[in-house]
Amino acid sequence: MRLDTRRTGEAIAAAAGHLARIWRQARAEAWPAVFPGVLDGVVEPFLARVGEALATGQDPAAVWQGLVGIARLDRAQDGRAEEAMHGEWRLLGEVLAAAAEALGADAESADLAARAVEEGRRGTAALREGPRPAGVLVVRLLSGLRPRAVGPR
Secondary structure (H helix, E strand, O other): OOEOHHHHHHHHHHOHHHHHHHHHHHHHHHOOOOOOOOOOOOHHHHHHHHHHHHHHOOOHHHOHHHOEEEEEEEOOOOHHHHHHHHHHHHHHHHHHHHHHHHHOEOHHHHHHHHHHHHHHHHHHHHHHOOOOOOEEEEEEEOOOOOOOOOOOO
């Protein structure tokens, strides 16, 4: 039995907090020396809004433009910061895809969620240069995404 888009959206919205925790754990394992993540302040609201959009028949790709949260950017525009940002979106896409699969979501739901992640990735990449959602506060990290000490001191 496959869940339709509405029911998939309801399930994702209800599980947004849990899915955000899964994402945070995966992000911490992928980049243990970097904390906090670029997307840490927008992941949970993003997931909740994607679920709501699916449940109400709206386009989840438009979620980024109405998002509220905090994005942390490294003031240095080096490849490491960009790689971390894209990697965090890639992980978020994997978490949403795994959730859709576990729910038995139909292919349309999974595709719509993937489009929302891609729009979010593009929107985050544009935060440095210009327009951003009115509700997204950009915090520029003066210390950068420097590695932190991992393990015993």
